Amino acid sequence: MARIVVADDDVDIRELVEFKLSTMGHEIVAVGDGGAALAACRAQRPDLCVLDVMMPGVSGLDAIAKIRADPALADLPVILLTARAQEADVESGFDSGADDYITKPFSPRELASRVEALLNR
Template sequence: MARILVADDDVDIRELVEFKLSTLGHEITAVADGQAAIDACRGDRPDLAVLDVMMPGVSGLDAIRAIRADPALADLPVILLTARAQETDVENGFDSGADDYITKPFSPRELASRVEALLARVV
């Protein structure tokens, strides 16, 4: 079981991701924006974070940059989950430090598979 942070301003997506990952036995912390994601990571470091890119206030890209800049969190695995699917968007996501990039709409099964694969690589 891993502790996973999920940050998405869309409550339906957040609850879907939370439900799917919790059925795999993971402990989920769900937040609605990038600043809350940064604060949650600093407060109780998760094993993995799933961040939406477009959130109010602090975006997922800004959140991942803050996470990478924090020595205690720099190696935290992060998956970006976003509707931004252009090649430049994907490139910006990886340039910001993402370990994986999943576009919406997404398959909950694919998300679960990618989470499990990333956790297997870092454990």
């Protein structure tokens, strides 16, 4: 199936996302911050990246900016998975270059559907 980088500083959320997507047959590279997500994306370009917004060091928004600025990764589909649910936050997420925006708490089934929709584009 697909190689997916998942970045979230919350271990429980990261493991939940990793479990759900791996049961769908995807290869998951799970990391704890945006800097590690960037390194994983550059080391072996994934098919999709799922980023938390609020992480220590490099935030999800900073990571998207760097992904979009890198010619080798600029078209990489990115989903933001975050507790930031205000309308301004969602707008900021899409303005930063996110392909989708999912707010926490989230349904693992909905996440799976959105991942599949992006991968099938």
